[in-house]
Amino acid sequence: QSVLTQPPSASGTPxxxxxxxxxxxxxxIGSNTVSWYQQLPGTAPKLLIYNNNKRPSGVPxxxxxxxxxxxxxxxxxxxxxxxxxxxxCAAWDDSLNRNVVFGGGTKLTVx
Amino acid sequence: QVQLQESGPxxxxxxxxxxxxxxxSGASISTYYWSWIRQPAGKGLEWIGRIYSSGDTNHNPxxxxxxxxxVDTSKNQSSLKLRSVTAADTAVYYCARGPMTxxxxxxxxxxxxxxxxxxx
Numbered sequence: 001q002s003v004l005t006q007p008p009s010a011s012g013t014p015x016x017x018x019x020x021x022x023x024x025x026x027x028x029i030g031s032n033t034v035s036w037y038q039q040l041p042g043t044a045p046k047l048l049i050y051n052n053n054k055r056p057s058g059v060p061x062x063x064x065x066x067x068x069x070x071x072x073x074x075x076x077x078x079x080x081x082x083x084x085x086x087x088x089c090a091a092w093d094d095s096l097n098r099n100v101v102f103g104g105g106t107k108l109t110v111x
Numbered sequence: 112q113v114q115l116q117e118s119g120p121x122x123x124x125x126x127x128x129x130x131x132x133x134x135x136s137g138a139s140i141s142t143y144y145w146s147w148i149r150q151p152a153g154k155g156l157e158w159i160g161r162i163y164s165s166g167d168t169n170h171n172p173x174x175x176x177x178x179x180x181x182v183d184t185s186k187n188q189s190s191l192k193l194r195s196v197t198a199a200d201t202a203v204y205y206c207a208r209g210p211m212t213x214x215x216x217x218x219x220x221x222x223x224x225x226x227x228x229x230x231x
Contacts, residue, residue, distance in 0.1 A: 002155060035216040037156070044205055044221040045148075045156065056219065088156055090216035097172035100146070100158040100216045 003028065004089050004103035011109040017077040020106045022089030024070050028101055032092040034072040036065055039086040039105075048087070049074060076108075084110045113137040115206050115222035123200075123229050129193040133206030133222060140164060140182055144209055145189040146218055147180065149202040157202075161210065162189060169213070196229045203227075 005023040012018040022034065036049035047056055049065035052072065064075045072091075076083055089103040119131035133145065144167075147159040160170040162180040170178055179192040189206060203226050207218035 032214045033216070035218070037218075044224050045218075046221070047217060047219050050215065050217040050219075090156075090158075090218075092210065092214055092216050094213075097175070098169050098213060099160070099171050100169075100210065102156045102158060102216075105155040 002104035003093065003101035004091065006087075006089060006103035006106045008104065009107050009109065011111055012076075012079045013111045014079050014081060016079050017075065018079060018108065019076075020074045020087050020089075020108070022072045022074070022103050024072075024091060024101075026070055027095040028070075028091040028093040029067065029072055030070040031094055034065065034067050035090045036063075036072075036074045037088045037090065039088065040082075041085070045088065079110050081110050084108055113208065113220040115208065115220055117204060117206050117222045117225040119225065119227070121225065121227060123196055123227060124231050125197055125229055126195055129191075129196050129200060129204075129227055129229070131191045131204055131206075131225065131227070133189040133191075135187045135189070135208075138208065138220075140187045140189060141184050144211055145182070146207045146209060147189075147191045148205045148207060148218070149200075150205070150224070151199075151202045159191065159193075159204075198229050201227065201229045 037045040038048045039045040052067040053065040141164040146161040177194045203224040205224045208220040
């Protein structure tokens with residue numbers, strides 16, 4: 001059971017847009033920034049979004065992040081076949097045990 | 112550029128200690144936090160903990176009693192020890208850089224990961 005809640009799957013056709021949600025609590029998303037990771041099959045995760053909505057160098061602007069209250073979202077526009085991957089949200093948690101918490105991951109299928 | 116490489120035994124017996132090393136190039140181990148993350152086959156990511164060269168650490172509470180992390184600045188390496196392993200500890204183990212502050216979950220560089228299997 002992950003601390004952050006994501007839908008297990010999402011899908012879209014090439015060119016479409018898709019949004020992946022991430023729900024948390026006041027001790028994590030509600031009070032800290034959200035990061036998003038993309039994990040292509042058989043590879044290590046890659047930082048996709050940091051500080052809620054910032055993209056590291058090299059990440060296409062088709063990827064965008066947002067946060068409101070205790071929830072966050074990753075939006076992907078103009079879907080491409082190479083976007084098919086697992087996507088994870090993450091946040092620092094300020095509860096009794098201060099640590100990084102991940103969502104369970106969302107498998108994105110490009111139909 | 113920054114590169115991380117995990118190394119260590121791929122097979123560990125139940126009840127023994129899993130030991131991994133992360134060798135960093137392109138960045139000083141002394142000026143960043145370094146995290147360990149694991150991922151069982153077909154499952155999601157689990158953060159194990161992070162360490163700074165000063166010895167400051169944060170842990171996943173579910174693993175804290177079994178985890179020891181350390182940094183060797185002379186070798187630019189971070190190490191992970193997980194005691195009393197069981198089959199449930201079988202996973203791909205990653206090292207990553209960050210997070211740098213206790214309000215973010217930014218892990219900006221990752222190793223390729225190493226599969227550790229716990230079996231007799």
